[in-house]
Each structure stands twice: as structure tokens, then as C-alpha cells.
Amino acid sequence: MVNSETLERFDQKVQELLWSARKQTIELMNTPLKVDTKSSANDLVTNVDRQNEQLIRKRLLEIDPSARIVGEEESFNHKIDPDLNGNVWIIDPIDGTLNFVKQRDHFAIMVALYCDGVPTLGYIMDVMNKRLYHAWRGHGAYVNKLRLKEPANSSLADSLIAINGWQLIKNHCHQQEIAQQAAGLRMYGSAGIEIIHVLNGQLGGYTSRLKPWDIAAGMVIAEELGLLVKTIDDQPLNVLSSNTVLVATKKVCQDIWQITK
Amino acid sequence: MVNSETLERFDQKVQELLWSARKQTIELMNTPLKVDTKSSANDLVTNVDRQNEQLIRKRLLEIDPSARIVGEEESFNHKIDPDLNGNVWIIDPIDGTLNFVKQRDHFAIMVALYCDGVPTLGYIMDVMNKRLYHAWRGHGAYVNKLRLKEPANSSLADSLIAINGWQLIKNHCHQQEIAQQAAGLRMYGSAGIEIIHVLNGQLGGYTSRLKPWDIAAGMVIAEELGLLVKTIDDQPLNVLSSNTVLVATKKVCQDIWQITK
Numbered sequence: 001m002v003n004s005e006t007l008e009r010f011d012q013k014v015q016e017l018l019w020s021a022r023k024q025t026i027e028l029m030n031t032p033l034k035v036d037t038k039s040s041a042n043d044l045v046t047n048v049d050r051q052n053e054q055l056i057r058k059r060l061l062e063i064d065p066s067a068r069i070v071g072e073e074e075s076f077n078h079k080i081d082p083d084l085n086g087n088v089w090i091i092d093p094i095d096g097t098l099n100f101v102k103q104r105d106h107f108a109i110m111v112a113l114y115c116d117g118v119p120t121l122g123y124i125m126d127v128m129n130k131r132l133y134h135a136w137r138g139h140g141a142y143v144n145k146l147r148l149k150e151p152a153n154s155s156l157a158d159s160l161i162a163i164n165g166w167q168l169i170k171n172h173c174h175q176q177e178i179a180q181q182a183a184g185l186r187m188y189g190s191a192g193i194e195i196i197h198v199l200n201g202q203l204g205g206y207t208s209r210l211k212p213w214d215i216a217a218g219m220v221i222a223e224e225l226g227l228l229v230k231t232i233d234d235q236p237l238n239v240l241s242s243n244t245v246l247v248a249t250k251k252v253c254q255d256i257w258q259i260t261k
Numbered sequence: 262m263v264n265s266e267t268l269e270r271f272d273q274k275v276q277e278l279l280w281s282a283r284k285q286t287i288e289l290m291n292t293p294l295k296v297d298t299k300s301s302a303n304d305l306v307t308n309v310d311r312q313n314e315q316l317i318r319k320r321l322l323e324i325d326p327s328a329r330i331v332g333e334e335e336s337f338n339h340k341i342d343p344d345l346n347g348n349v350w351i352i353d354p355i356d357g358t359l360n361f362v363k364q365r366d367h368f369a370i371m372v373a374l375y376c377d378g379v380p381t382l383g384y385i386m387d388v389m390n391k392r393l394y395h396a397w398r399g400h401g402a403y404v405n406k407l408r409l410k411e412p413a414n415s416s417l418a419d420s421l422i423a424i425n426g427w428q429l430i431k432n433h434c435h436q437q438e439i440a441q442q443a444a445g446l447r448m449y450g451s452a453g454i455e456i457i458h459v460l461n462g463q464l465g466g467y468t469s470r471l472k473p474w475d476i477a478a479g480m481v482i483a484e485e486l487g488l489l490v491k492t493i494d495d496q497p498l499n500v501l502s503s504n505t506v507l508v509a510t511k512k513v514c515q516d517i518w519q520i521t522k
Contacts, residue, residue, distance in 0.1 A: 041418075042444045098445050102421050103463035157302075160363050165446035168430070169437050176430050183303045184359050185426035187448040202364035 002087065002115050011121060011136050013063045014111060018125045018132055020059070021052050021109050025094070025127055035101055044097045049073050052093030052109060060089050060111075070240070072213040080212065082240050084117035090239070092213035096190025104128075108192025112216035114239060122220025124192045133196055135224040141199070150226040151201030156255035159204020160184045161248075162194045167209060173232045173244060174259045175207065181255065191215065198247050199225060205248025205256065207232050212240050218247060228253045233260045263348065263376050272382055272397050274324045275372060279386045279393055281320070282313050282370050286355070286388055296362055305358045310334050313354030313370060321350050321372075331501070333474040341473065343501050345378035351500070353474035357451025365389075369453025373477035375500060383481025385453045394457055396485040402460070411487040412462030417516035420465020421445045422509075423455045428470060434493045434505060435520045436468070442516065452476065459508050460486060466509025466517065468493050473501050479508060489514045494521045 002010075025048055034047040053073045060067050064087055070080055071091045089111065094100050096107035105128045113121040124133040133148075135141035141148045161182045168175050168185075179185045186203060188194050191210055195218035197203040208214075216239050219229045229237060232244045234257045246253060263271075286309055295308040314334045321328050325348055331341055332352045350372065355361050357368035366389045374382040385394040394409075396402035402409045422443045429436050429446075440446045447464065449455050452471055456479035458464040469475075477500050480490045490498060493505045495518045507514060 098421070102444065103458070105463065160359070160450070165440060169440060179426060179430060183363065184450055185448055186450055187446055189421070189445055189447055197364070200364075202366065 002120075007120065007136060010063060010113065011134075014060075014113075014121065014123060015132065015134060017056060017059045017063070018109060018111065018123050018134075021055055021093070022125050022127050022130070022132075024048075024055060025052060025109065029104060033101065042098055044101055045073060046094065046097060046101060048100070049094040049097060053091065056091050056093060056109075056111060060091075064089070064113075070212055072211070075213075080240050082238075084114055084240065086116065088114045088240075090114065090212050090216035092192070092217075095192040095214065096188075099189045099193075106188055106193050107190050108196070110192050110213065110217040112220055114216065119216070119220040119223060119239070122217040122224075124196060124217050124221065126193065126196055131196075133199060133221055135221040137220060137224060139224075141221045141224040148199060148225060151199070151249065153226075153249045153251050154201075154204045155251045156181050156204065158183060159249070159252055160186055160202070161252070162186045162188060162197065162203050162206040162208075164208035167207075167244070173207075177259050178207075178256055181259070191218065195222065195247055198222065198227060205246060205252040207244060207246045207248075207256075209242060210245045211242050215239065215243075215245050215247075222247050226250075232256065263381075268381065268397060271324060271374065272395075275321075275374075275382065275384060276393065276395060278317060278320045278324070279370060279372065279384050279395075282316055282354070283386050283388050283391075285309075285316060286313060286370065290365060294362065303359055305362055306334060307355065307358060307362060309361070310355040310358060314352065317352050317354060317370075317372060321352075325350070325374075331473055333472070336474075341501050343499075345375055345501065347377065349375045349501075351375065351473050351477035353453070353478075356453040356475060357449075360450045360454075367449055367454050368451050369457070371453050371474065371478040373481055375477065380477070380481040380484060380500070383478040383485075385457060385478050385482065387454065387457055392457075394460060394482055396482040398481060398485060400485075402482045402485040409460060409486060412460070412510065414487075414510045414512050415462075415465045416512040417442050417465065419444060420510070420513055421447055421463070422513065423447045423449060423458065423464050423467040423469075425469035428468075428505070434468075438520050439468075439517055442520070452479065456483065456508055459483065459488060466507060466513040468505060468507045468509075468517075470503060471506045472503050476500065476504075476506050476508075483508050487511075493517065
């Protein structure tokens with residue numbers, strides 16, 4: 001168990017850490033990128049992903065020496081320990097690396113803390129828009145210093161939604177029908193950026209197959225705003241495995257589960 | 262024929278007009294929107310579309326009393342006169358109205374001048390990012406006062422591309438195969454915003470079924486930057502009819518035409 005004073009200190013220090021990681025990212029964008037591929041030609045990693053992960057790991061261990069850290073770049077080729085006991089920090093040093101490389105925009109840096117399995121602290125840094133979305137479970141969700149309001153509980157027919165392109169083409173879990181029942185379809189190419197649009201009420205929902213570092217931070221912030229984070233067929237989420245995740249308003253979830261169940 | 266001095270005066274005045282239209286849009290966003298539907302539940306028009314079109318029409322007629330004006334809201338229910346003789350101004354007072362209503366972001370205001378059928382002046386105002394993309398044929402393309410460079414001539418495999426969601430689901434013109442050959446798929450929901458990403462080299466191409474007001478301005482700016490604007494199956498574009506348009510690098514066009522022809 002982590003007490004409230006400790007979480008308040010963590011929250012303060014991790015916000016500072018995210019602004020440092022943003023600064024490092026902007027500086028490195030002015031130098032030539034080193035780009036490598038991982039599982040496929042379009043699964044990229046750059047020196048910035050690696051340097052951000054190093055910076056975040058180092059600082060997290062200073063802030064919380066008991067931290068167990070699951071980071072995209074170090075964990076990518078390893079089986080993730082499914083144990084959620086204690087303080088598990090989950091980090092994505094650059095979310096939307098393909099956007100980062102091809103667009104120099106529409107990417108994020110994400111950090112989350114799960115305490116004994118409970119989503120507790122979440123941070124999504126929208127680097128180019130200079131906006132840090134953050135939440136401490138039970139203490140409200142914010143963008144920079146502004147408190148976010150709960151988005152309206154819109155229905156699927158009244159909402160724009162985001163769906164992963166490859167899953168849509170394969171019509172995974174009836175996603176073409178979901179898209180056709182929505183007001184419109186969007187794809188931004190970064191889980192963090194897509195979840196930010198749900199937090200702001202600009203999308204009614206977002207679904208994609210996601211790894212732990214893609215969803216951990218968004219789950220904390222979304223739940224704090226009354227949004228649901230489940231699987232696309234209404235199963236509870238195990239944050240340390242891969243799932244086809246749905247982050248959406250309650251009404252959008254109900255409308256989608258009528259299609260997928 | 263319009264001489265160069267006249268076009269220079271037009272260009273100056275129309276840039277001022279776009280900034281006025283942006284100002285009016287931002288002011289009206291702070292008052293309740295009046296939203297009506299057009300052809301379907303998700304084909305929207307607001308008081309802002311109508312008031313912007315009125316403002317732009319009135320000012321264009323002051324700037325160019327010979328103007329024939331094709332605007333989305335007045336032309337929507339009418340057959341468009343296919344005559345391109347003289348000065349034809351084509352305007353989209355809010356491009357991406359669904360984004361404007363649901364997201365308050367990711368929409369544009371667009372104006373173009375075709376002189377005896379020649380794409381001559383083009384303007385895309387990215388309202389929320391405060392960026393006016395503009396070109397005068399033969400005189401370079403700019404964002405605000407900064408001259409744009411020609412984007413790299415990337416191939417489809419090396420590019421992110423944007424495709425209209427409904428056409429993708431129906432696999433119109435082999436679009437699913439096109440998407441699968443690209444590095445990634447994006448959908449922003451506004452032709453203006455999607456074309457801006459192609460101008461900036463952030464997308465290698467964009468395809469969608471477009472009306473005259475969706476493509477007229479983008480065509481001027483894209484051609485000025487060495488991009489191609491044709492139909493998805495390599496036919497020349499008639500700007501006053503509806504087409505499945507492709508705005509892309511030369512290499513992306515060649516790669517896509519191999520699939521569609």
C-alpha cells in the first residue's frame with residue numbers, strides 16, 4: 001500500500017519528469033533520427049524512444065526505489081511478468097512512433113502507476129500541443145493545470161469513433177458495422193492521441209488491439225472521467241496482456257456490445 | 262484574362278478575407294451553434310457555415326465584381342453550372358462540419374480562384390492552428406509568411422495515407438489493397454486538413470470522393486508543390502463535378518494507379 005502523501009509526491013515528481021521528457025524529445029527532433037524496425041517494416045523504434053525510456057526509468061527509480069518498470073522498448077521482446085503486486089510503472093517513451101518519424105506530430109509520451117493492480121496515476125504528454133493530461137485516481141483529471149469535465153455520455157450514432165485500420169479492414173469483432181453505426185470514423189495513429197480525443201469528448205470511443213504501454217495511462221485518466229475501459233466484447237481488462245480495448249462513453253459501450261456480443 | 266497586378270491585389274485581399282472569416286468563426290464558436298442536417302443525419306450545416314459563406318461572398322464581390330461564385334451552402338441543392346470561363350471562385354465556408362460540431366477542431370475554411378479553368382489562387386485556413394496555407398500559381402506556396410518546400414517524393418510503401426472511411430469499408434477502387442500497401446492509414450475527417458498533411462509531407466497521399474469546394478483550393482496549392490491531383494484511376498480532374506480524387510506524391514500516384522488500373 002502506498003499512502004496519500006507518497007502518491008502526492010510521486011504525482012508532483014512524475015509531472016516534472018514528463019515535462020523533462022518532452023524537452024529531451026524536442027531537442028532530439030533537431031538532430032538526425034536513428035530509425036530501426038522491430039516486428040515489421042512499419043513497427044519502428046528510434047533513438048528518441050530509447051533515450052526517453054532510459055530517462056524515464058532512471059528518474060522513476062529515483063522517485064520510487066521500489067518501482068517495477070514495464071517499458072515498451074525493454075519489454076518488447078520479453079514475456080511480461082504478469083504479477084501486479086506492489087508498484088508497477090508502465091511506460092511508453094514514444095507512443096505513435098510511425099507518426100513521430102513520418103509526421104513529426106501526433107505522438108505522445110505515457111507513464112502510469114498501478115498499485116497492487118489498481119490503476120492509480122496516469123500521464124499522457126501530447127508533445128507538439130504542449131499539453132499534459134494527467135489523473136490521480138479519486139483526485140480528478142487535468143490537462144496541464146485545468147480540471148477536465150466528464151465528457152457527455154453520447155451514443156454511438158451521435159459520436160465520432162476511432163478504429164484501428166488493419167482491424168477495420170479485417171472486420172475484426174464486427175468493426176465495420178460499428179463504424180457504419182457511428183456518426184463518423186477517424187484514425188490518428190497513436191493510442192495516446194486517440195484517447196486524448198475521447199477524454200475531451202471529441203470522440204465517443206476508440207478501439208484497437210493494445211499492449212500494456214498503449215493503454216495503462218489512458219485507463220487511469222479515462223476512468224477518472226466516468227468513461228469505461230473494457231475489451232470490445234465487454235470483458236474486464238488485464239492491463240499486462242494484449243487486448244482489443246474499448247475506451248468509450250457508457251452509451252457507446254452499450255451500443256457496441258450489442259453488436260459484438 | 263486577369264493580369265498579374267490584379268491577381269496580386271486579389272491575393273492580398275483574399276488573405277485578409279480568410280483571416281476575417283477565421284475571426285468570425287472563433288467568435289461564433291463562443292455562442293450556441295444552430296445545427297441542421299442536409300442529405301443525411303451526419304451531413305451537417307451550421308449557422309457558422311452560412312454566415313461564413315455570406316461574409317466570403319460579399320467580400321469576394323467587392324474584390325472582384327466579375328466573380329462567379331460556387332459556394333457549398335448555396336450550391337448544395339443546385340446543379341452547378343459547368344462553365345469555367347472567366348473568374349470562378351469556389352468556396353467552402355466550413356470544411357469538415359462534422360468535426361467542427363463534434364470536436365471544435367480539425368476543420369478548415371477554403372477559397373479558390375479558377376481563371377478560364379486554370380487553378381490560379383488557393384487558400385486553406387486551418388482555423389484552430391491559426392495557419393493559412395496559400396498559393397498563387399507560379400509564385401510558390403506558403404503557410405502564413407513561410408514558403409513551403411516541395412515534399413519528398415515518397416512511395417506508397419514508405420507513406421502514411423488518408424482514405425475516406427465509407428469508401429474503404431466498401432473497398433471502392435481497391436482501397437483496402439491500397440491501404441495495406443501503405444505504411445499506415447489515417448482519417449482526419451476534413452479534406453482541407455487531410456490535404457494540409459499531404460502539403461507538409463506528413464501524408465504521402467489522400468483519396469476521397471470530393472465535391473468542387475472540397476478540392477478546388479487544395480488543387481492550386483498541391484500542384485504548386487509538385488504534387489499530383491488526379492482521379493484515383495488516373496483521369497484528369499473536372500473541378501466542377503464530383504470525383505474520387507487522389508492528391509499525392511508522384512510515386513504514390515504511380516503505385517496506386519498500378520492497383521486501380
